[in-house]
Amino acid sequence: MKWQGRRKSSNVEDRRGQSGGGVNFGGSGGGGINPMLLAPLLKMLFSKTGLVIVGGLILVMWLTGTNPLALLSQFTGGPTTQMAAGEYKASPEEEQLAEFTAVVLADTEDVWNQLMDGYREPALVLFTGQVSSACGNASAATGPFYCPGDEKVYIDLSFFQDMGRKLGAHGDFAQAYVIAHEVGHHVQRLDGTLERVQSKRGQLPEAEFNRLMVMLELQADFYAGVWAHHTQKINNSLEPGDIEEALNAASSVGDDRLQKQATGRVVPDSFTHGTSEQRSRWFKLGFDTGDVTQGDTFNARRL
Numbered sequence: 001m002k003w004q005g006r007r008k009s010s011n012v013e014d015r016r017g018q019s020g021g022g023v024n025f026g027g028s029g030g031g032g033i034n035p036m037l038l039a040p041l042l043k044m045l046f047s048k049t050g051l052v053i054v055g056g057l058i059l060v061m062w063l064t065g066t067n068p069l070a071l072l073s074q075f076t077g078g079p080t081t082q083m084a085a086g087e088y089k090a091s092p093e094e095e096q097l098a099e100f101t102a103v104v105l106a107d108t109e110d111v112w113n114q115l116m117d118g119y120r121e122p123a124l125v126l127f128t129g130q131v132s133s134a135c136g137n138a139s140a141a142t143g144p145f146y147c148p149g150d151e152k153v154y155i156d157l158s159f160f161q162d163m164g165r166k167l168g169a170h171g172d173f174a175q176a177y178v179i180a181h182e183v184g185h186h187v188q189r190l191d192g193t194l195e196r197v198q199s200k201r202g203q204l205p206e207a208e209f210n211r212l213m214v215m216l217e218l219q220a221d222f223y224a225g226v227w228a229h230h231t232q233k234i235n236n237s238l239e240p241g242d243i244e245e246a247l248n249a250a251s252s253v254g255d256d257r258l259q260k261q262a263t264g265r266v267v268p269d270s271f272t273h274g275t276s277e278q279r280s281r282w283f284k285l286g287f288d289t290g291d292v293t294q295g296d297t298f299n300a301r302r303l
Contacts (some may be wrong), residue, residue: 001174002237008102009109011233013125013152088128097157098126106154107237108183111230115292121147122186124153124179131156144178146185148194153182168254171245173238177224177283178249184223185218188216206269210218213272214255215297218282221250221274222295225286233290243287250278250283277303 090098112119121138125131130139132147140156147154155178163169165176170257188194197212204212228246253258254276259266273279286295297303 001009001176001239001242002235003100003103003172006103006235007106008099008235009105009121009124011109011121011123012098012102012131013123014098015131016090016126016157018127019295035216056212088092097160100172100175101126101155101157101179104179105183105234107176107231108180108227110234111227112183112187113228114234115226116187116190118190120151120190122151122153122183123154127154127156128158129156144182146182146189147186148189148210151189153179153186155179155182163249163252167249169252170247171241171247171249173242173245174249177246178229180224180227181220183227184220185216187223189220193219210229210270210272212298214274214278214303217273218278218303219295219297221279222282222286223292224250225283225289226292226295228287243284243303246283247280247285250279253277274303 074295077280101124109119109121113121120266125133128140129139131154133147133152133154135145135147138145140158143159144153144155146152160175160178163174185194193216196218200209200212203209224246228238228243253273255271256266256268256275259270274282282295
């Protein structure tokens with residue numbers, strides 16, 4: 001992706017190195033999940049749904065504070081420990097990634113200001129280790145997420161390293177897809193879709209509500225594809241292989257793949273983000289058409 005030298009968004013809050021407070025979701029020792037907690041975590045994982053709309057690259061259960069990638073971290077190492085404010089020193093590579101993130105956010109602003117009347121730009125918060133939001137406390141193991149309570153996207157930049165190392169999702173456009181997906185949830189917040197789905201919590205059986213969550217996530221994937229379509233028209237920024245990187249990233253975070261990788265089994269009724277095939281297919285549809293009206297996953301004959 002060609003991004004150097006282009007406009008950076010002014011809607012970025014840099015909280016790296018600041019204390020997030022709240023619960024340490026990483027378990028004892030500053031990383032990973034305590035194996036003694038694995039059984040109850042798995043029981044909770046497949047019996048509860050989340051409190052907020054969480055990153056398309058991680059299956060997150062906000063009632064438990066865990067997800068399959070967090071379960072994987074017990075084998076591969078968890079998030080870094082939180083440093084006191086003023087002590088954090090970012091590497092040159094991380095600073096470049098922070099700049100890249102600000103450029104991608106600016107690209108989403110350019111696209112959605114064109115496509116949506118009265119678009120209200122979200123903020124993006126960079127953090128390390130853990131963070132407090134209007135949706136509660138979260139750790140880096142949660143993955144990127146959007147909080148509708150404060151209309152902010154939250155990202156620990158170390159997640160992008162984990163994408164390649166743990167999920168096999170490499171490339172800068174794979175990272176751009178993550179940001180665009182979270183901004184897609186913001187679009188759903190603005191058009192009322194997010195509120196309509198969340199209003200069904202507790203009114204439907206768990207499996208039915210989970211299916212609504214899948215529709216919500218697939219629509220955010222579709223919106224990420226719409227963004228890619230229009231940012232190419234505006235900036236001519238895509239390079240050969242970029243779309244393949246995004247499709248691979250979408251596929252790598254399907255519920256079926258994450259559950260199989262984390263636990264060795266797949267529980268379709270617990271899906272909240274969609275399968276690998278569904279996620280990549282809806283992104284591709286958004287990219288191919290660039291038409292937001294084609295992304296009604298809630299009435300689609302085929303998810």
